[in-house]
Amino acid sequence: xxxxxxxxxxxxxxxxxxxxxxxxxxxxxxxxxxxxxxxxxxxxxxxxxxxxxxxxxxxxxxxxxxxxxxxxxxxxxxxxxxxxxxxxxxxxxxxxxxxxxxxxxxxxxxxxxxxxxxxxxxxxxxxxxxxxxxxxxxxxxxxxxxxxxxxxxxxxxxxxxxxxxxxxxxxxxxxxxxxxxxxxxxxxxxxxxxxxxxxxxxxxxxxxxxxxxxxxxxxxxxxxxxxxxxxxxxxxxxxxxxxxxxxx
Numbered sequence: 001x002x003x004x005x006x007x008x009x010x011x012x013x014x015x016x017x018x019x020x021x022x023x024x025x026x027x028x029x030x031x032x033x034x035x036x037x038x039x040x041x042x043x044x045x046x047x048x049x050x051x052x053x054x055x056x057x058x059x060x061x062x063x064x065x066x067x068x069x070x071x072x073x074x075x076x077x078x079x080x081x082x083x084x085x086x087x088x089x090x091x092x093x094x095x096x097x098x099x100x101x102x103x104x105x106x107x108x109x110x111x112x113x114x115x116x117x118x119x120x121x122x123x124x125x126x127x128x129x130x131x132x133x134x135x136x137x138x139x140x141x142x143x144x145x146x147x148x149x150x151x152x153x154x155x156x157x158x159x160x161x162x163x164x165x166x167x168x169x170x171x172x173x174x175x176x177x178x179x180x181x182x183x184x185x186x187x188x189x190x191x192x193x194x195x196x197x198x199x200x201x202x203x204x205x206x207x208x209x210x211x212x213x214x215x216x217x218x219x220x221x222x223x224x225x226x227x228x229x230x231x232x233x234x235x236x237x238x239x240x241x242x243x244x245x246x247x248x
Contacts, residue, residue, distance in 0.1 A: 028129065028199055029067055029080065032122035033087050036152055037063035037094035038105075039115035043156065045102045052099065058156050059095035063087070066123040066152035073144055074134045116153075117210040120173065121203030124149035124181040129188070129195060138185050145181035150174050172220050176209035 040062030044050040050058070064081040071079035081087040098105065105111050127148030131141035150173075154164040166174050184202040187193040193201075212218075 033063040036119045037091045041095045041098035056095045061156040062152045063091040065155040066148045069151040070127045070148040117207040120149045120177040121206035125199040146178045149177035180206035
């Protein structure tokens with residue numbers, strides 16, 4: 001059955017270009033799906049609460065969850081992930097390969113960290129490119145790409161019964177994705193750089209920023225931590241030099 005599904009996917013080919021999907025966009029989407037599925041599988045493959053089906057489901061959330069969100073926001077209905085078996089086959093293969101080889105993957109070091117950075121960079125690029133393909137402005141393309149870059153992780157966290165990590169204090173990974181998408185849009189729209197090269201630069205930027213943030217130990221502050229300090233500085237500036245606060 002698995003071989004027949006794979007043969008059907010190969011025969012089906014990519015979605016038609018008239019469905020707002022360019023070949024370059026399709027290739028990048030498949031690459032992002034594969035890396036995201038590996039990341040999702042690595043997140044839960046060692047967890048005793050998840051069986052093989054659970055591993056595939058979480059792999060799918062990271063694999064084409066962002067692509068589905070992208071297509072819904074750009075009006076591509078049904079989403080590209082449902083137009084062709086390629087994406088489903090990619091997720092299943094990536095999930096099963098990761099399941100059988102995850103002990104070897106773990107030996108590669110910080111593969112999960114690298115996979116997470118790659119997913120953000122790739123999905124940010126495919127989200128922005130799709131927005132530009134359907135005629136949205138570069139500004140909206142940056143916003144959409146940033147949303148797509150983190151949406152797969154949000155879906156996976158929700159499926160695992162956790163509060164999405166992006167909503168909690170931690171490393172500013174979403175900011176790294178935003179900068180990467182901004183670089184992608186500037187390169188493709190202003191400098192007319194080829195999509196593949198711009199995507200590669202986008203990914204390098206995101207990975208570099210993630211490494212820098214991890215190295216420096218930078219974390220996002222809570223709103224409660226920002227507000228009191230800000231109000232105190234405002235009050236200090238409101239008091240004139242030499243003027244007693246009780247006399248005001």
